[in-house]
Amino acid sequence: MTPMLEVADLRHTYGSGPAAHTAVQNLTFEVATGELACIVGPSGCGKSTLLRCIAGLIKPSEGTVSLHGDKIDRTPEDLAVVFQDYSRSLFPWLSVRGNVEFPLRSRGVSRAERRKRSAEALEWVGLSGAGAKYPWQLSGGMQQRVSIARALACQPSLLLMDEPFASVDAQTRFELEDLLLRVRHEHSSTVLLVTHDIDESVYLGDRVLVLSKSPASIVADLPVDLPAQRDQITTRESKNFVALRGEVARLLHNQPAVAHEPVKRPTPAEESAAAARFLEAEREQARRKSDASTG
Ligand SMILES: Nc1ncnc2c1ncn2[C@@H]1O[C@H](COP(=O)(O)OP(=O)(O)OP(=O)(O)O)[C@@H](O)[C@H]1O
Numbered sequence: 001m002t003p004m005l006e007v008a009d010l011r012h013t014y015g016s017g018p019a020a021h022t023a024v025q026n027l028t029f030e031v032a033t034g035e036l037a038c039i040v041g042p043s044g045c046g047k048s049t050l051l052r053c054i055a056g057l058i059k060p061s062e063g064t065v066s067l068h069g070d071k072i073d074r075t076p077e078d079l080a081v082v083f084q085d086y087s088r089s090l091f092p093w094l095s096v097r098g099n100v101e102f103p104l105r106s107r108g109v110s111r112a113e114r115r116k117r118s119a120e121a122l123e124w125v126g127l128s129g130a131g132a133k134y135p136w137q138l139s140g141g142m143q144q145r146v147s148i149a150r151a152l153a154c155q156p157s158l159l160l161m162d163e164p165f166a167s168v169d170a171q172t173r174f175e176l177e178d179l180l181l182r183v184r185h186e187h188s189s190t191v192l193l194v195t196h197d198i199d200e201s202v203y204l205g206d207r208v209l210v211l212s213k214s215p216a217s218i219v220a221d222l223p224v225d226l227p228a229q230r231d232q233i234t235t236r237e238s239k240n241f242v243a244l245r246g247e248v249a250r251l252l253h254n255q256p257a258v259a260h261e262p263v264k265r266p267t268p269a270e271e272s273a274a275a276a277r278f279l280e281a282e283r284e285q286a287r288r289k290s291d292a293s294t295g
Pocket residue numbers: 014015021022023041042043044045046047048049050196214
């Protein structure tokens with residue numbers, strides 16, 4: 001089956017000559033239909049550059065991006081992006097309903113259909129009663145809900161999210177994360193979400209793609225072995241969550257200056273052999289200490 005999103009050998013270099021800066025390179029991955037893939041990487045590694053290439057906002061220097069088999073060379077109509085900075089992405093002079101309907105106008109959607117879709121999308125994000133308000137009359141979390149409703153109203157095949165919850169407080173962030181999980185299950189959405197927050201990537205993702213330092217390439221592609229139904233308290237306390245969070249943190253923090261080759265994930269047998277070697281070394285050390293104190 002053709003994957004929803006296919007990124008092949010992507011490289012992007014800003015500028016040219018001595019001032020040239022390669023932001024991403026050797027990037028190859030796929031996102032299947034209905035999947036929520038999270039991308040996590042060090043600050044400034046090239047996450048937004050990757051998202052901009054996928055959204056067709058910048059033309060990559062090399063490689064291709066395909067959406068359900070079609071190469072992207074400009075922003076596809078069935079792709080929507082939610083940015084971190086909701087205050088700059090919403091128009092203050094338009095009502096909430098006007099903001100949600102705005103991209104539908106340029107897509108030639110009829111007025112009646114726009115009304116229907118904006119009402120539905122606002123209901124999905126719990127803002128049915130706020131259509132006539134203006135963004136500046138809403139809290140930060142509510143404004144970000146409007147951004148999400150605006151993206152969903154476009155009925156995108158692929159929803160791209162660039163650090164969507166980074167500008168809200170911790171409690172609102174949890175609420176918005178759960179909102180995203182609920183909405184994507186209800187609508188079988190395909191989502192690619194960029195975050196610098198390791199816990200968020202594991203909590204939300206079906207997969208976590210870990211990027212290297214700049215220029216970004218893929219260090220690991222980890223499946224998230226957690227139930228589809230997640231809960232902010234029990235999921236975050238679960239053994240699998242804690243183990244995966246540790247693995248992502250290690251991959252992010254133990255990187256060489258520039259990683260070009262993907263790091264292979266150890267097999268369970270290799271992991272237990274390493275654990276056995278570690279325990280044996282600990283025991284040996286304890287034996288030596290006890291010999292020294294008795295001898
Ligand atoms: N328009 C541009 N011109 C030149 N260099 C750029 C441009 N945009 C980004 N860069 C550089 O490319 C690199 C990657 O930037 P990018 O914004 O993609 O990283 P990021 O991982 O999203 O960063 P952050 O974690 O801060 O959100 C950075 O070194 C940045 O300075």
